[in-house]
């Protein structure tokens with residue numbers, strides 16, 4: 001049988017970034033489980049030396065299309081061209097805004113299955129590729145397969161996989177694609193005005209050592225302020241559950257969990273967080289978890305190393321002393 | 322008259338309010354409805370809602386009608402149930418092509434708070450063959466051949482004029498409808514909601530619902546492993562001091 005084709009679509013345009021590295025690392029692992037080969041599809045503008053870095057993580061081949069624009073529609077046509085010609089069994093995309101759009105357009109065009117924001121992928125003889133993501137119910141992960149679908153596609157959450165360099169020296173084939181279609185983006189719009197946004201928050205969540213998580217149990221501004229103050233004191237980044245973000249207390253990029261980001265600090269303190277699965281998947285790689293909750297049966301205590309049954313407000317008053 | 326289609330999804334109310342039962346309008350869709358209600362006062366637009374959902378969607382549809390919708394197509398058939406994004410997209414596409422082929426704009430909430438995939442808007446634009454605008458933060462005005470919208474991402478905010486036809490994916494949300502008035506609501510309750518079946522839509526059962534889906538949930542697993550936790554007892558002060566000590570390490 002032919003080897004299964006495992007694609008990783010690289011979207012960093014001019015380099016192989018760490019998110020791409022994470023995907024190629026996972027693809028390499030899947031290739032061993034499923035007798036496959038890893039193809040990195042690179043659209044953009046990068047040197048051969050840069051492309052060769054894909055081999056560090058286990059890619060067998062890079063399919064490279066030189067392209068000066070980063071436009072979803074143009075990329076869709078290029079990707080479609082490559083796919084129609086060489087085919088793939090599974091295609092992995094990052095879950096950046098750009099790739100979320102690109103993967104949706106692609107899945108719709110070819111009517112193939114697409115699973116969003118996977119946190120794990122495995123290969124099983126009887127099911128083929130299986131994708132894991134949060135389920136609608138609170139305490140479990142759904143395992144999803146593609147059916148009646150020519151190939152399986154997915155977007156992957158950042159930090160779901162670990163970027164790992166392989167030991168072996170791999171022979172990498174760079175295949176230069178010659179796309180003959182148009183590189184011109186659809187000019188169906190005109191920019192009237194554009195302002196750069198100042199990044200209000202430059203916190204480096206990926207590398208934070210201490211993180212404080214705020215949940216709906218933090219009921220008033222005063223308690224929230226005390227947590228932020230303590231955060232400053234201990235050099236901790238303050239993040240929140242989806243409920244807190246939806247209420248507008250914290251910006252979306254500080255949401256942790258299935259539909260937010262994943263973190264892996266040395267210490268995570270959960271204040272007034274119930275511990276829904278969708279939140280836990282974002283914090284499960286934390287080295288130590290402390291939970292403060294007034295309900296002694298709150299599910300968050302199941303994965304906490306240190307359990308503190310207390311009212312958050314009362315606790316913070318003492319803690320802030 | 323500019324024809325605008327709004328895709329509506331009803332989601333469990335408990336996702337917003339732990340005590341709430343039943344289904345509510347997805348907050349991202351609610352933002353769109355309120356925005357259109359506001360713009361309708363000053364521009365010549367007609368708003369047509371499309372919703373795929375069962376009987377439990379009725380209350381949300383009544384609210385949508387009361388807020389702004391001139392017309393509503395309710396795709397309600399057991400055959401539509403358990404659709405993944407591909408089957409949903411095909412069903413919505415069939416309805417738009419059949420009933421509102423001359424739509425100038427299609428507007429979707431950026432994602433539904435229950436599924437959280439955010440894939441349908443882009444998928445729908447591809448099937449309809451119209452321009453796609455993601456990350457829309459606001460809609461400013463509708464003109465004769467184009468609309469002015471605001472797009473926002475981490476790096477920039479852009480005001481752009483886009484030519485019809487197009488599809489917008491809107492990233493702003495509202496959890497509470499502030500413009501809902503009682504008289505409009507009463508009138509909307511009496512309105513007759515057209516229920517459209519798969520047969521009437523003319524879509525094959527292999528193109529919609531579970532059989533039209535390209536993904537399938539095979540089972541669910543628990544991937545969160547229980548830990549042995551140490552409970553800290555004593556007074557509040559003792560508890561706080563314990564955590565302080567851990568932080569200082």
Ligand SMILES: Cc1cc2nc3c(=O)[nH]c(=O)nc-3n(C[C@H](O)[C@H](O)[C@H](O)COP(=O)(O)OP(=O)(O)OC[C@H]3O[C@@H](n4cnc5c(N)ncnc54)[C@H](O)[C@@H]3O)c2cc1C
Nearest residue numbers: 215216217241242257258259260272273274278279294312
């Ligand atoms: C598809 C999907 C994706 C999702 N993605 C995410 C995600 O990315 N991130 C996320 O966080 N959630 C996500 N959710 C939502 C998730 O299911 C939960 O609803 C959410 O995490 C709960 O937030 P919470 O713990 O803040 O609130 P609640 O569940 O309301 O919990 C509040 C907790 O505070 C405690 N409490 C109340 N008062 C006090 C007090 N005075 N002192 C101490 N404790 C108190 C309560 O005992 C309770 O345990 C998603 C849901 C779905 C369906």
